[in-house]
Amino acid sequence: MTAELVVYRIYGQPKIHKPAALKGVKPTFSLRQNKSPRKNQIYIVAQDVYVYFFDLFSRQHAFPEPVDMSLPVSALQRKYPELFSHRVREKFIYADTWVSIFDRNEGYVRFSGMVEAIRQSDYLPTIEGELFDAFSALSHQDAGFDSIGTDCMGQRFADYYRLLSDMTGKIYQMIIERQL
Structure with a gap:
């Protein structure tokens, strides 16, 4: 399972558009991150999961x-x-x-092979940990991102971990209920 930035924008850059792979595809479900007024949208396309993050590694305003x-x-x-x-x-x-006050970044992240990894998993927390490690590595790819790290000490570490954990649980539930 890998994570990659598909399309994103740093605060101050022009609006982004939905990736070509998601044209005409409606979100499978959406989840709220922390107490944010907007929900992150999750798209399941074959074995891949795309997530639109309304707030992606946003930095505190300087x-x-x-x-x-x-x-x-x-x-x-x-x-x-x-x-x-x-x-x-x-x-x-x-x-x-x-x-x-945060300078809000946003973007789409693709988790390749996530659905199959969840299907084959014997222990869901292992998948959640691998998913978060791959996701947190993305926060080092652009200087405009705030690094969330994997040391539990980042200001926003828990928000992202909880969101990815909830997403994994929801996909697992859909697999069990034969919706995927």
Whole structure:
């Protein structure tokens, strides 16, 4: 089982389009990553699994002045209005609220041979580990990516691991129910 970046964009680059292999194909299912408002779409094509990641290895925003990282949301919105895609009314932003602002990357990742690997597996956590190792290696392919590593210490490590684990479980369930 291998993982490869099919098409992706780094924050600030133009929009991406669906890969040619997925033209006319509807998502098999979708999963939410953490508490994100948008879901990641999973496509199963033969033995391969394609995943559209709404948030793919996104980096934390680098402010021109490092001291700005300690500002509450209300001050950041006044100082950097371009970072806030929608207008938020002032009364809904508390003066003492702090958040991390990410420069969102997105993209499609293909996991080749994943369906067959799950079918042949005796122990699903082994597949999940291999899948995550292959996926985390992709985070080192572009300087615009935030490296998620495999040491459980990355800020977003758990979010990605949980998403890939849930995806593997859902595909396994579909295999058992003879939907695949």
